[in-house]
Amino acid sequence: MTMVEHLSVxxxxxxxxxxxSTSSAMKRRTIRCVDSSTSTSEIKPNSIPAATPLQLNLSxxxxxxxxxxxxxxxxRFNWKSKQLDKxxxxxSGRLLECGLVFEQNFLIRSSELGADSKASIGALTNILxxxxxxxVKGAGILAEGFGSTPEMSRRNLIWVVYRMxxxxxxxxxxxxxxxxxxxxxxxxRNGMRREWIVRDYKTGKTLLRAACVYVMMNKTTRxxxxxxxxxxxxxxxxxxxxxEPIINHEDAKKLRALDVDTADNVQAGLLPxxxxxxxxxxxxxxxxxxxxxxxxxxxxxxxxxxSIMTLEFQKECGMNTSLQSLSAVANRDDHRHHNNKHNDEVxxxxxxxxxxxxxxxxxGRTMWLLKIx
Amino acid sequence: MTMVEHLSVxxxxxxxxxxxSTSSAMKRRTIRCVDSSTSTSEIKPNSIPAATPLQLNLSxxxxxxxxxxxxxxxxRFNWKSKQLDKxxxxxSGRLLECGLVFEQNFLIRSSELGADSKASIGALTNILxxxxxxxVKGAGILAEGFGSTPEMSRRNLIWVVYRMxxxxxxxxxxxxxxxxxxxxxxxxRNGMRREWIVRDYKTGKTLLRAACVYVMMNKTTRxxxxxxxxxxxxxxxxxxxxxEPIINHEDAKKLRALDVDTADNVQAGLLPxxxxxxxxxxxxxxxxxxxxxxxxxxxxxxxxxxSIMTLEFQKECGMNTSLQSLSAVANRDDHRHHNNKHNDEVxxxxxxxxxxxxxxxxxGRTMWLLKIx
Numbered sequence: 088m089t090m091v092e093h094l095s096v097x098x099x100x101x102x103x104x105x106x107x108s109t110s111s112a113m114k115r116r117t118i119r120c121v122d123s124s125t126s127t128s129e130i131k132p133n134s135i136p137a138a139t140p141l142q143l144n145l146s147x148x149x150x151x152x153x154x155x156x157x158x159x160x161x162x163r164f165n166w167k168s169k170q171l172d173k174x175x176x177x178x179s180g181r182l183l184e185c186g187l188v189f190e191q192n193f194l195i196r197s198s199e200l201g202a203d204s205k206a207s208i209g210a211l212t213n214i215l216x217x218x219x220x221x222x223v224k225g226a227g228i229l230a231e232g233f234g235s236t237p238e239m240s241r242r243n244l245i246w247v248v249y250r251m252x253x254x255x256x257x258x259x260x261x262x263x264x265x266x267x268x269x270x271x272x273x274x275x276r277n278g279m280r281r282e283w284i285v286r287d288y289k290t291g292k293t294l295l296r297a298a299c300v301y302v303m304m305n306k307t308t309r310x311x312x313x314x315x316x317x318x319x320x321x322x323x324x325x326x327x328x329x330x331e332p333i334i335n336h337e338d339a340k341k342l343r344a345l346d347v348d349t350a351d352n353v354q355a356g357l358l359p360x361x362x363x364x365x366x367x368x369x370x371x372x373x374x375x376x377x378x379x380x381x382x383x384x385x386x387x388x389x390x391x392x393x394s395i396m397t398l399e400f401q402k403e404c405g406m407n408t409s410l411q412s413l414s415a416v417a418n419r420d421d422h423r424h425h426n427n428k429h430n431d432e433v434x435x436x437x438x439x440x441x442x443x444x445x446x447x448x449x450x451g452r453t454m455w456l457l458k459i460x
Numbered sequence: 461m462t463m464v465e466h467l468s469v470x471x472x473x474x475x476x477x478x479x480x481s482t483s484s485a486m487k488r489r490t491i492r493c494v495d496s497s498t499s500t501s502e503i504k505p506n507s508i509p510a511a512t513p514l515q516l517n518l519s520x521x522x523x524x525x526x527x528x529x530x531x532x533x534x535x536r537f538n539w540k541s542k543q544l545d546k547x548x549x550x551x552s553g554r555l556l557e558c559g560l561v562f563e564q565n566f567l568i569r570s571s572e573l574g575a576d577s578k579a580s581i582g583a584l585t586n587i588l589x590x591x592x593x594x595x596v597k598g599a600g601i602l603a604e605g606f607g608s609t610p611e612m613s614r615r616n617l618i619w620v621v622y623r624m625x626x627x628x629x630x631x632x633x634x635x636x637x638x639x640x641x642x643x644x645x646x647x648x649r650n651g652m653r654r655e656w657i658v659r660d661y662k663t664g665k666t667l668l669r670a671a672c673v674y675v676m677m678n679k680t681t682r683x684x685x686x687x688x689x690x691x692x693x694x695x696x697x698x699x700x701x702x703x704e705p706i707i708n709h710e711d712a713k714k715l716r717a718l719d720v721d722t723a724d725n726v727q728a729g730l731l732p733x734x735x736x737x738x739x740x741x742x743x744x745x746x747x748x749x750x751x752x753x754x755x756x757x758x759x760x761x762x763x764x765x766x767s768i769m770t771l772e773f774q775k776e777c778g779m780n781t782s783l784q785s786l787s788a789v790a791n792r793d794d795h796r797h798h799n800n801k802h803n804d805e806v807x808x809x810x811x812x813x814x815x816x817x818x819x820x821x822x823x824g825r826t827m828w829l830l831k832i833x
Binding site for chain 2: 371
């Protein structure tokens with residue numbers, strides 16, 4: 088699909104350039120489009136030719152012309168307000184199945200790619216978060232606080248992630264459209280489980296599955312709160328009956344805390360920065376993921392692809408706390424490892440903790456598969 | 461606009477849940493939507509009730525049903541392929557004025573917000589980059605290498621940013637749709653200037669203006685290349701005649717290199733990480749911006765908003781190079797400063813350099829305005 092409109096051999100039109108509207112002076116330009124095959128004009132980069140095809144007339148237009156311009160602009164904005172609803176709908180997704188499922192499409196941007204030209208796990212995590220918030224917003228129960236309902240907001244409660252699991256089959260590339268489906272249900276007495284499936288829009292192929300368990304926390308006391316009846320009532324229209332988890336979380340039970348003695352790699356002196364904070368003044372989840380990746384040996388980052396990630400968040404963190412990211416190769420002695428001479432499957436254990444203290448912020452586990460190239 | 465479809469009092473339907481297609485077994489579900497006002501069922505978070513409204517039948521469907529399901533799915537993908545073009549067009553923008561101007565809309569995501577709940581300057585810079593690449597892609601002259609044309613690619617040439625200037629009037633918030641217009645022209649003998657205006661889609665209000673000057677570099681020798689005739693020929697359809705810059709770049713001439721003696725603040729030991737690298741294995745521009753912000757005093761970050769940023773890139777940087785970010789309050793002695801007792805306007809000078817060496821990676825200048833609250 089080419090986005091270039093058909094060009095007639097020589098075509099002129101006059102318009103108010105919308106992207107020049109910052110200037111207080113009304114500018115009228117005549118732009119002449121010349122078909123490239125018949126063009127005889129040379130580009131003169133260092134001078135504005137005497138008879139430029141792009142003529143600027145900077146003098147103020149007469150009153151009648153001004154009125155016409157204002158009318159044209161108003162007309163344009165009327166048209167735009169109709170378009171806006173459509174664009175917002177396409178960009179910000181839609182509710183399916185009576186609101187139980189939310190679907191949103193994303194176009195992978197260049198800034199979301201890592202050094203291997205594929206969307207990074209951090210960028211994909213951000214996309215999951217965005218679709219979750221839009222689910223709550225779309226259902227009309229979003230107050231301030233990013234994910235909080237009005238009742239939660241009144242009681243000063245916020246959702247915090249306790250466990251996160253992502254299983255990636257394949258990473259999308261720049262320009263790919265991905266379709267995110269997400270839904271939620273209760274988890275235990277007081278938690279919420281949210282799940283995602285992300286697929287390639289064009290092929291329908293599953294790219295990744297993810298699940299998060301959230302708990303409710305009081306914003307001031309930082310204590311875990313019960314999932315009270317009033318909030319259950321409020322959220323019931325978007326809560327599914329409990330379904331079988333899309334990711335087997337057996338793995339999460341085995342998470343082990345590393346210390347300097349048990350770790351193979353220690354990245355010390357990690358300092359959360361201003362740009363790492365979210366709207367709650369806490370370090371963004373994606374930052375923890377970057378620190379996790381940071382502690383993986385360079386040869387794994389270069390030759391392997393992250394396939395499974397399990398994280399368990401134990402404590403929050405703000406600025407001015409120096410952190411350590413520790414990692415160790417897991418299952419060094421198990422049977423599978425001995426049969427895996429080519430390291431086509433590597434499992435790492437991770438811990439992020441406060442430097443010079445035993446306080447653990449998160450425990451994690453990642454599985455890496457050899458890249459097929 | 462509510463995205464919740466009208467719910468009948470009690471409505472049942474059977475469908476193949478698309479987000480369950482990862483499972484090899486065909487799953488048929490019956491979902492009964494019950495209007496909340498007439499609902500009598502209680503949510504039982506810790507058990508799956510005997511007679512759940514969401515019934516899973518996990519047994520394999522008969523052949524005839526399977527065929528029907530496959531047909532339904534095929535039909536769905538036919539419909540989707542038509543939709544895909546539309547979605548890609550809406551997401552990835554369009555050429556205007558014979559290809560000279562490119563327009564793309566973006567919905568601000570939650571992950572793009574900083575601690576002040578506004579889109580961060582880094583996120584906005586990423587959006588500018590994305591629209592620039594899509595301009596080149598939309599014009600059909602994008603080869604690999606992110607912005608390189610086929611002729612550039614054959615000659616192993618890439619574009620590198622030499623100077624970047626951003627003037628922000630107002631920062632967008634979560635869920636805002638912004639419209640980016642971008643165009644390009646020659647700059648001097650061998651450079652390219654690209655400019656952007658970003659506006660609020662709904663109000664038409666200008667949010668920011670930006671300009672970048674790029675030069676061409678040989679990927680292997682890292683030497684600056686001439687803007688040769690063959691590449692000029694290739695790019696002429698998207699190059700405007702030289703226009704007056706939308707940002708006055710007088711300011712850029714005054715950029716001063718700081719050292720430890722002239723700086724007020726030195727952030728040392730900054731180490732580029734794997735996740736900071738772009739597809740060319742070099743540190744992303746947005747990372748430099750984060751380091752620049754990092755060296756600004758905390759009280760400025762909390763009470764002021766970045767209004768103008770000018771950066772001049774002098775050298776590239778990969779991993780394993782320890783860096784320093786230096787900053788100093790500018791114009792301490794000038795007249796304006798003495799009249800500015802409330803610090804409602806603060807100007808900073810910036811330098812990022814290799815630690816323990818005199819080699820400078822970038823020089824910059826930022827202007828901060830007191831937040832109105």
